[in-house]
Amino acid sequence: MKVLMKGNEALAQAAISAGCRHFFGYPITPQTELAAYMSKQMPKIGGTYLQAESEIAAINMVLGASAAGIRAMTSSSSPGISLKGEGISYMAGSDLPAVIINVQRGGPGLGGIQPSQADYWQATKALGHGDFQILVFAPSTVQEMVDLVSKAFDKADEYRMPAMILADGMLGQMMEPVSLPEEGEKKLPEKPWAASGHQGKRTHNIINSLYLTPDKLEALVRERYARYETVKEKEQLCEEYLTDDADLILVAYGASSRVVRSAVNKAREKGLKAGLIRPITLWPFPVNALQKAASHAKAMLAVEMSMGQMVDDVRLAINCKLPVHFYGRTGGMIPTPAQVLEQIEKLI
DSSP, X not given: OEEEEEHHXXXXXXXXXXXXXXXXXXXXXXXXXXXXXXXXXXXGGTOEEEEOSSHHHHHHHHHHHHHTTOOEEEXXXXXXXHHHHXXXXXXXXXXXXXXXXXEEBOOSTTOOSSBOOTTHHHHHTOSSSSSOOOEEEOOSSHHHHHHHHHHHHHHHHHHTSEEEEEEEHHHHHOEXXXXXXXXXXXXXXXXXXXXXXXTTXXXXXXXXXXXXXXHHHHHHHHHHHXXXXXXXXXXXXXXXXXXXXXXXXXXXXXXXXXXXXXXXXXXXXXXXXXXXXXXXXXXXXXXXXXXXXXXXXXXEEEEESSSSTTHHHHHHHTXXXXXXXXXXXXXXXXXXXXXXXXXHHHHO
């Protein structure tokens, strides 16, 4: 059965269904409904909702809960995620899983509260100090928000690394019919590494990100990057739409991809061979699909609600074999299908 839900509230309910029982957050538009939903639901299921005194406090509470082996989550919007960056780096350095929701707004600074995709660099390249990556999932519908939350928790646990759902204000505020997971207690994986009490049956587990011996730290970082290579090999996700014969491949994710799909359909009606690759994982980036498309396409066009933060990743994915063009709006402006169609007509 489908129910009509706002994106932010669907994210929260999906997290509960995925076994999240501890939420730590701080209000900021346009994701506040997510925290409000958690504040109402967590007490009903024996969970914990805690509004921290700041975003910095919230992410460190997630760190503590995760270190104890608990599924925990936080959510925020762009400026708040910046404040959480240090804590996320500490989590990556301690090999701790958790899910972080970013319902993006315009920036830099306080910017505006309208939809944006200008946190792409932050999520995929510079979320905190040091050598580390996090899993980044980019839903394009409210239903996909629901589906990806569970996957984000599962993959974070599997690889012992933080995962982010990178949405935006448009998806967070949008209402769509969704199918929610069936009610019932989800079986969660064992975490023998957690600092959750040993009852005299094992040695102490210590969760730590401080290593004062350089060779020890280097070895740990190298081991982590070997794990990242496995993630890149196994976890690339994307959707390919009308790409088999396309001369022009448009690359767009999240809310922008909805606009691009409409423009591609209009282009096809005019006999223009356009197609869409929609990255679902922004890290790892879907390099394999782009390389395959580059073998027959003549050019690519990245469409984003930013000043072109994904463009270089598209170029690198195809080893600069094709021209990669860009069209985008920023500051909270959303491109229209007509504007994207105009770009397609110029390039084909």
